[in-house]
Amino acid sequence: MRNLVPVLAVLGAILALWYAAVAPMNIRGALDQAERSGAVVVPEGSAVRARTGTWALVFGNTEHLGLAYALDRPRLPTPGQVAHELWKTTGEMALNGRAMSKRSLLYHGWITLQSTFWGFLLGTTLGILGAVAIVYSRVVDMSLMPWAIISQTIPIVALAPMIIVLSSQMGIEGRGVPKAIISAYLCYFPVLVGMVKGLRSPSASQLDLLQTYSASGAQAFFKLRLPASVPYLFTSLKIGVAAALVGTIVGELPTGAISGLGARILIGDQFGTPLAIWAALVAAAVLAGALVTLLDLAQRVTLRRMGMQG
Amino acid sequence: MIWLWGALAFWAAAWFVNARIAASPVRDTKGARIVVPVLFGITLLVLWEGLVRAFAVSPVILPAPSAVAQTFAASTTILWEDFRQTVIKGAMSGFAIGASAAFVTAILIDRSSFLTRGLLPIGNFVAALPIVGIAPIMVNWFGFDWQSKSAVVVVMVFFPILVNTVQGLREAEAMQRDLMRTYGASYLQTLVKLRLPAAMPFIFNGLKIATTLALIGAIVAEYFGSPTRGMGFRISTGVGSLSIDLVWAEIAVAALAGTVFYGIVAWIEKRVTFWHPSQRR
Structure with a gap:
């Protein structure tokens, strides 16, 4: 809680900077619009203005500055415009009973969330299984671990279109599966690394103690290694879920998807509606925040029940 | 079919070699740390090549690694x-x-x-x-x-x-x-x-x-x-x-x-x- 005041102060400063930046960013568009509607603009003609400095335009046309904050298609929308657009495509539509309409961000967020969930599930499963294999088999450790690291240095976006082509050729309908694969690709690695660390975290003396109890391998795994790895697991799950969301949006961006938050960004770009892009970005940020917070809560509850954290 | 069996045989052989290296005393040397993952990577490529050739996958779907290397x-x-x-x-x-x-x-x-x-x-x-x-x-x-x-x-x-x-x-x-x-x-x-x-x-x-x-x-x-x-x-x-x-x-x-x-x-x-x-x- 002691961080609340500084965080709010920094957020306020960011908002103030944002508002201040709107005028110079949008001044050209605003002056073009003002001139078309017959107002007097200094200097006249957008060709002349293209050679004039931005600040000269801002201070030469102070009476038109208000327009820069109310453009339909701004280069940089104000936070208020973004919030309004976001409300218009979520809350307002929900109130009108059209929460799942194709124009609603709730619908697109739901699509993205589904793919993220399956990708997260797949990636986490692969990560945990891989970690168990690595901890228990030296061959797997030696041959798989370097490739796991290399796999993360390969930009997944390069592969994304190929994954979609391949899965559509293999007769998989829709984009859910390829998107989930892409997000699993980004999500498995933090889980793998965290779980390897976690499963190896019991000390030699703890393992020896279990041996003196003549515990079997399975018992040692379920009673010592697995519980010991839980804190590591949750830390990597939080990174993993954020990565899975990035993966899903990356999977939606370059591939001509029509639903999902990434697709909203793509469509907003193609139709020249920047407000739609910004609203989708904010929605994605909210989604990411919600997912990480949810896992954080799960972590606190679980660790408290396990007696690992006061 | 020769491609498929060949690739699978290569896989088995490479796995065997890697398992032997990992179990042998040289496993902590620098050479072993490089050879094992490289062999694993080559195995993946061979499997890819073998599967593409064995099932005659069209190059517009998935080209074989050799074709990619040529391009x-x-x-x-x-x-x-x-x-x-x-x-x-x-x-x-x-x-x-x-x-x-x-x-x-x-x-x-x-x-x-x-x-x-x-x-x-x-x-x-x-x-x-x-x-x-x-x-x-x-x-x-x-x-x-x-x-x-x-x-x-x-x-x-x-x-x-x-x-x-x-x-x-x-x-x-x-x-x-x-x-x-x-x-x-x-x-x-x-x-x-x-x-x-x-x-x-x-x-x-x-x-x-x-x-x-x-x-x-x-x-x-x-x-x-x-x-x-x-x-x-x-x-x-x-x-x-x-x-x-x-x-x-x-x-x-x-x-x-x-x-x-x-x-x-x-x-x-x-x-x-x-x-x-x-x-x-």
Whole structure:
């Protein structure tokens, strides 16, 4: 809680900077619009203005500055415009009973969330299984671990279109599966690394103690290694879920998807509606925040029940 | 069918060899650490080649590695041009600008505990966001050429490096700082001789995360508009025109570039943080 005041102060400063930046960013568009509607603009003609400095335009046309904050298609929308657009495509539509309409961000967020969930599930499963294999088999450790690291240095976006082509050729309908694969690709690695660390975290003396109890391998795994790895697991799950969301949006961006938050960004770009892009970005940020917070809560509850954290 | 059985036999043989190496006393030597993963990688390629040939998969769906290698060798000029456009102009410049900006910002805000407490949670949050989504906005602001790609990369790499650097700067212990004070060290001396070296493992952690992000950002931004060159451009048009082997060649370049980029940063890290426990042998 002691961080609340500084965080709010920094957020306020960011908002103030944002508002201040709107005028110079949008001044050209605003002056073009003002001139078309017959107002007097200094200097006249957008060709002349293209050679004039931005600040000269801002201070030469102070009476038109208000327009820069109310453009339909701004280069940089104000936070208020973004919030309004976001409300218009979520809350307002929900109130009108059209929460799942194709124009609603709730619908697109739901699509993205589904793919993220399956990708997260797949990636986490692969990560945990891989970690168990690595901890228990030296061959797997030696041959798989370097490739796991290399796999993360390969930009997944390069592969994304190929994954979609391949899965559509293999007769998989829709984009859910390829998107989930892409997000699993980004999500498995933090889980793998965290779980390897976690499963190896019991000390030699703890393992020896279990041996003196003549515990079997399975018992040692379920009673010592697995519980010991839980804190590591949750830390990597939080990174993993954020990565899975990035993966899903990356999977939606370059591939001509029509639903999902990434697709909203793509469509907003193609139709020249920047407000739609910004609203989708904010929605994605909210989604990411919600997912990480949810896992954080799960972590606190679980660790408290396990007696690992006061 | 000979291809399928051959590939499977190779797999079994390679696994056997790897298992023998891993169980033998040479397993901790440097050679074994290289041979085992390389053999594993070759096995994957052989399996891919064998499956594609055995099931006569059409080259417009999945070309065999040998076909990709041929295309790669035949189109090195295109690949080099794309590499320069995307990796050197787009990703590298953005990485350099973003990393320096984050580094300077971290050192500046570190002087104020108020700013640190305010920015760190926000930075942590932003670092987890899907920032790639700003690509179309940046292309709109900075045009189609590499400048917009660079801008996307700057924003993407900024926050992970900022957060890691700020965290690293807190790493020097109170005892060590007190020692510097008893030496009468100035702020700058403490920073350069104690706190920056102590922060290096964290900074390099951020830099390593940023290497991958840089390439992702540069390639995604090209999907939203680029001059008629660049890896993202070639991949998206290649998928459309069914020149899939060229797409795979570009993917190979991207993979290579990503690995080498990461390798260079990791190599520098090893030189700089040789004192850190994680680097000890």
